[in-house]
Amino acid sequence: xxxxxxxxxxxxxxxxxxxxxxxxxxxxxxxxxxxxxxxxxxxxxxxxxxxxxxxxxxxxxxxxxxxxxxxxxxxxxxxxxxxxxxxxxxxxxxxxxxxxxxxxxxxxxxxxxxxxxxxxxxxxxxxxxxxxxxxxxxxxxxxxxxxxxxxxxxxxxxxxxxxxxxxxxxxxxxxxxxxxxxxxxxxxxxxxxxxxxxxxxxxxxxxxxxxxxxxxxxxxxxxxxxxxxxxxxxxxxxxxxxxxxxxxxxxxxxxxxxxxxxxxxxxxxxxxxxxxxxxxxxxxxxxxxxxxxxxxxxxxxxxxxxxxxxxxxxxxxxxxxxxxxxxxxxxxxxxxxxxxxxxxxxxxxxxxxxxxxxxxxxxxxxxxxxxxxxxxxxxxxxxxxxxxxxxxxxxxxxxxxxxxxxxxxxxxxxxxxxx
Amino acid sequence: xxxxxxxxxxxxxxxxxxxxxxxxxxxxxxxxxxxxxxxxxxxxxxxxxxxxxxxxxxxxxxxxxxxxxxxxxxxxxxxxxxxxxxxxxxxxxxxxxxxxxxxxxxxxxxxxxxxxxxxxxxxxxxxxxxxxxxxxxxxxxxxxxxxxxxxxxxxxxxxxxxxxxxxxxxxxxxxxxxxxxxxxxxxxxxxxxxxxxxxxxxxxxxxxxxxxxxxxxxxxxxxxxxxxxxxxxxxxxxxxxxxxxxxxxxxxxxxxxxxxxxxxxx
Numbered sequence: 001x002x003x004x005x006x007x008x009x010x011x012x013x014x015x016x017x018x019x020x021x022x023x024x025x026x027x028x029x030x031x032x033x034x035x036x037x038x039x040x041x042x043x044x045x046x047x048x049x050x051x052x053x054x055x056x057x058x059x060x061x062x063x064x065x066x067x068x069x070x071x072x073x074x075x076x077x078x079x080x081x082x083x084x085x086x087x088x089x090x091x092x093x094x095x096x097x098x099x100x101x102x103x104x105x106x107x108x109x110x111x112x113x114x115x116x117x118x119x120x121x122x123x124x125x126x127x128x129x130x131x132x133x134x135x136x137x138x139x140x141x142x143x144x145x146x147x148x149x150x151x152x153x154x155x156x157x158x159x160x161x162x163x164x165x166x167x168x169x170x171x172x173x174x175x176x177x178x179x180x181x182x183x184x185x186x187x188x189x190x191x192x193x194x195x196x197x198x199x200x201x202x203x204x205x206x207x208x209x210x211x212x213x214x215x216x217x218x219x220x221x222x223x224x225x226x227x228x229x230x231x232x233x234x235x236x237x238x239x240x241x242x243x244x245x246x247x248x249x250x251x252x253x254x255x256x257x258x259x260x261x262x263x264x265x266x267x268x269x270x271x272x273x274x275x276x277x278x279x280x281x282x283x284x285x286x287x288x289x290x291x292x293x294x295x296x297x298x299x300x301x302x303x304x305x306x307x308x309x310x311x312x313x314x315x316x317x318x319x320x321x322x323x324x325x326x327x328x329x330x331x332x333x334x335x336x337x338x339x340x341x342x343x344x345x346x347x348x349x350x351x352x353x354x355x356x357x358x359x360x361x362x363x364x365x366x367x368x369x370x371x372x373x374x375x376x377x378x379x380x381x382x383x384x385x386x387x388x389x390x391x392x393x394x395x396x397x398x399x400x401x402x403x404x405x406x407x408x409x410x411x412x413x414x415x416x417x418x419x
Numbered sequence: 420x421x422x423x424x425x426x427x428x429x430x431x432x433x434x435x436x437x438x439x440x441x442x443x444x445x446x447x448x449x450x451x452x453x454x455x456x457x458x459x460x461x462x463x464x465x466x467x468x469x470x471x472x473x474x475x476x477x478x479x480x481x482x483x484x485x486x487x488x489x490x491x492x493x494x495x496x497x498x499x500x501x502x503x504x505x506x507x508x509x510x511x512x513x514x515x516x517x518x519x520x521x522x523x524x525x526x527x528x529x530x531x532x533x534x535x536x537x538x539x540x541x542x543x544x545x546x547x548x549x550x551x552x553x554x555x556x557x558x559x560x561x562x563x564x565x566x567x568x569x570x571x572x573x574x575x576x577x578x579x580x581x582x583x584x585x586x587x588x589x590x591x592x593x594x595x596x597x598x599x600x601x602x603x604x605x606x607x608x609x610x611x612x613x614x615x616x617x618x619x620x621x622x623x624x625x626x627x628x629x630x631x632x633x634x635x636x637x638x639x640x641x642x643x644x645x646x647x648x649x650x651x652x653x654x655x656x657x658x659x660x661x662x663x664x665x666x667x668x669x670x671x672x673x674x675x676x677x678x679x680x681x682x683x684x685x
Contacts, residue, residue, distance in 0.1 A: 345547070
């Protein structure tokens, strides 16, 4: 009971894994473009493959699985889960293609409509599940709020696309890019990852740790900071005021770091597996984009925005902590979903493998190494404008994506084995 | 068009609609194909090999009747599929009455409807250890293949030319019987620890408290005792922890929201 059928969840994981592969292929083939301006077709295509195809799709999949666990009730509708998959899957592919060939006409507009429809369906499904369960749960509130910000982001994205062909907004689309991006990064990804992580990280560490007060503070800081940011942005007051939302978000991240550290200290499971190590590394990596952002604001105050800083900032978010936590958490969730599918019918017999044995630990280990070195190489290459470093970094990230998919498909194709 | 035993009836009908009459003339069993609804459903699922079993005719009948319509016989591939269900599985022999669920689909088919959804619905409600018997006028080979993919074994007996009984059973159940010798089933294990059980109930606890409670109880579990847990679901995240502690477990799903868990030392 309270488990969403694997049929509604697994397609999201598969899509996300393939999107990660596509993004790293694009990253490798376009590594040279990372020395120029960030507002160009191929980088927009890569960013949206990562943000939507990889990050959002896996969160939607895991979200459908997690909601019943969080609210101790059933998902409102499995049908809506399928529909949201259909809309987003088609919409995201179309959008990435539209960016790649830079056709902001019908392909991009239909893509935006489909993605928005998919997100609305997801939002309604989460909302109705919570309303029906009548059980208050802080993580579910994080998820619902984050889904609301996601909708805000995709609506804004849709408007920006229309703004390319029709003059809808007072300024050009480039002007609103940071608004669109930050609502997505902070409101959707950061809020959701912290919300879900605050439940999953103590759970996998087997830590009897709870601190709702701390989590509500984080919730207030992120949402407050984001609202202040939007206000400052739309009213173009002094750039120095951007320090306020920055301090809010930075404090939220530090508080979440403290939360994880506390959980880590009281954990029962002494030895950490590779998946948990990578997930905790992701929490530490959240600081990196903050450093680039501070650097960016300092340069912004003196001269104009440094494009290198913007590229590094975006890269350390999407290919940094977000990817790290997905790489780790995939193998903390998917094996259990597959195990349930394959073995629950004969769990009474004994002789079933452990969920951890359904994927290769060795492949995971090499994937993690490729990721870490590839990430450092590419980020370093952007900052130092070193084409060789970005190319090698991109190649390692591509290797990481291949290994990730190898393990995901190994899981999916797992057949009942007797021990 | 080249045809062989794996060619779908639907492909043949699509290639040349006149083949319908030729096929119907082979066996009265194929009269069903005249009904457009049944045709759509059955023809898409059945291959020539399956059809020859259903119609009680040989593959050669198809080749000779279809030859004038421009169909030529292709190379025969290995015909292994039909061989495997000869011996009555031990499971079926030892069935008690409550383990047998009977479904007669003859009236449904006679009414011109597709019994598939009814069968699938029935098979879903099948409890562990239960067997579904389907009464029909032909051997439902496509269904047997479909359910095989879902983990069901099948065994069919032709009682006369209008009556076929087919049994479907979970392959996992036959595993249970093989397994019993090696590691002991739920029942055996429960019997073994009957007087040495410690019981906890974690059904009312919110995640992740069930896991903590179980692990704490395991830490205090005296030597030679087993832990019996009332749970709402199979606690998948607990399983790796059990493996780390070299503990073994058995699970019994009592209902949709009730699972009994037996944790024992290896």
